[in-house]
Amino acid sequence: MNTSVKNTKKPFTKWVILCFFSAAMIIMAYSFYNEEESAIYFRTKVEKTMGTYRAYNINDLPAKTNFAFKEGEVLSYRIHYGFIDAGMAVIEVKPTIEEMGGRKVYHIVGNGYSKGSFDWFFKVRDRYESYIDKDALVPWLFVRRVDEGGYQFSQNYFFNHYKHEVTTQDNQKYTVPEDVHDMISAFYAARNTDFSNTKVNDVITIMSFVDKELWPLKMRYLGKDEIKTDIGKFKCLKFCPIVQRGRIFKKEEDLLVWISDDKNHVPLRAQAKILVGSIKMDITDIKNNASPLAKVN
Numbered sequence: 696m697n698t699s700v701k702n703t704k705k706p707f708t709k710w711v712i713l714c715f716f717s718a719a720m721i722i723m724a725y726s727f728y729n730e731e732e733s734a735i736y737f738r739t740k741v742e743k744t745m746g747t748y749r750a751y752n753i754n755d756l757p758a759k760t761n762f763a764f765k766e767g768e769v770l771s772y773r774i775h776y777g778f779i780d781a782g783m784a785v786i787e788v789k790p791t792i793e794e795m796g797g798r799k800v801y802h803i804v805g806n807g808y809s810k811g812s813f814d815w816f817f818k819v820r821d822r823y824e825s826y827i828d829k830d831a832l833v834p835w836l837f838v839r840r841v842d843e844g845g846y847q848f849s850q851n852y853f854f855n856h857y858k859h860e861v862t863t864q865d866n867q868k869y870t871v872p873e874d875v876h877d878m879i880s881a882f883y884a885a886r887n888t889d890f891s892n893t894k895v896n897d898v899i900t901i902m903s904f905v906d907k908e909l910w911p912l913k914m915r916y917l918g919k920d921e922i923k924t925d926i927g928k929f930k931c932l933k934f935c936p937i938v939q940r941g942r943i944f945k946k947e948e949d950l951l952v953w954i955s956d957d958k959n960h961v962p963l964r965a966q967a968k969i970l971v972g973s974i975k976m977d978i979t980d981i982k983n984n985a986s987p988l989a990k991v992n
Contacts, residue, residue: 741795741796741835741836741853742795742796756828756830756831756833756856756857757831758830758831759830759831759832759887760887761829761832761887762887762958762985762986763883763886763887763958763959763960763985764788764883764886764959764984764985765788765983765984765985766788766789766790766791766792766801766983767788767789767790767982767983768787768788768981768982768983768984768985769785769786769787769788769980769981769982769983770785770786770787770961770962770978770980770981770982771783771784771785771978771979771980771981772784772785772976772977772978772979773925773976773977773979774807774974774975774976775974775975775976775977776813776972776973776974777972777973779811779812779813780810780811780813781809781810781811781813781974782807782808782809782810782813782814782819783807783808783810784805784806784807784976785805785806785807786803786804786805786806786879786882787803787804787805787806788801788802788803789801789802789803789804792829793826795826795835795836796835798828798829798830798835799828799829799830800826800827800828800829800835801826801827801829802824802825802826803824803825803826803827803879803880803883804822804823804824805821805822805823805824805879806821806822807819807821808820808821817843817844818842818843818844818845819842819843819844820842821839821840821841821842821843822838822839822840823837823838823839823840823878823879824836824837824838824839824879825837825838825877825878825879825880827879827880827883828856831856832880832883832884832887833854833856833874833875833876833880834854834876834877834879834880835853835854835856836851836852836853836854837850837851837852837854837877837878837879837880838850838851839851839852839878849864850863850864851863851864852864852877852904854871854875854877854904856873859871859872859873859875861875861904863907867907869904869907871902871904871909872902872909874902875902875903875904875909876901876902876903876904877903877904877905878903878905881901881903881912882962884901885899885901885912885914885960886954886959886960886961886962887960888960890916890932890960893916894916895916895917895918896915896916896917897915897916898913898914898915898916898937899913899914899916900912900913900914912936913936913937914934914935914936914937914952915934915935915936915937916932916933916934917933917934917935917951918932918933919931919932919933919956920932920933920953921991922953922963922964924963924964924977924978924979925977925978925979926978926979926980926981927990927991928990928991929953929955929956929963929988929989929990929991930955930956930957930989930990930991931953931954931955931956931963931989932953932954932955932956932960933951933952933953934951934952934953934954935950935951935952936950936952949967949968950965950966950967950968951965951966951967952964952965953965955988955989956989957986957987957988957989958985958986959984959985959986959988961978961981961984961988962978963977963978964976964977964978
């Protein structure tokens with residue numbers, strides 16, 4: 696029987712990660728051997744299930760065009776908490792296309808960690824992985840390893856798009872709509888959105904499944920902008936992800952994101968005012984981008 700359970704204990708990064716994954720990354724990295732062993736076993740079950748459903752499924756998944764990224768892309772970020780250089784984050788599309796249950800997939804890994812004085816009093820070692828269908832651009836497997844200030848947990852989610860169902864590592868099943876995403880794939884779905892006809896104050900919504908519940912990721916378009924970064928000046932599209940007020944943010948508009956105004960839609964900056972200070976995340980390196988970047992000479 697399908698269930699719907701709200702996770703009452705959510706780590707700090709849940710809201711920041713998911714909002715920023717609509718146009719940026721957040722802190723990630725690290726896992727233990729027994730957890731990786733569990734993820735490998737879970738993947739084996741996923742591949743077997745995928746193959747079974749695909750063999751008897753008449754209608755295949757609808758294909759989508761990926762214009763925003765390619766194999767081997769690596770995005771690196773520096774994270775500031777107030778004036779403190781708090782951490783680093785890297786999200787990478789592995790250079791080799793993999794196969795899962797008869798489908799070609801991108802294997803995407805997000806790693807990050809706290810550093811310096813911030814690491815001393817709030818150590819973060821998180822790792823996020825997503826196996827995204829190369830043709831349909833939807834996730835099949837999501838792996839999450841969280842270690843934040845001593846709070847640790849693991850998640851393995853199987854997205855069965857033939858049945859519109861998500862199965863967790865403890866075999867709980869949840870009914871989900873078509874084209875639903877995990878925390879990582881939502882980031883790449885947002886990047887593959889065509890904003891050419893988007894008007895100021897238009898809201899773009901991407902449905903995600905996070906912590907055993909559906910979460911509509913909404914972004915309000917604020918218009919065009921230019922920003923300076925460590926790697927140059929860029930033409931940008933500016934967004935305001937609509938966040939939940941109260942626990943982290945005072946207002947819905949307290950998180951802003953800038954993405955490159957080109958086909959890559961690379962998240963270049965995210966800054967947030969939170970109840971206990973401010974967070975800023977800036978791009979420090981872009982490798983193997985799919986298209987030319989909108990740099991300002």
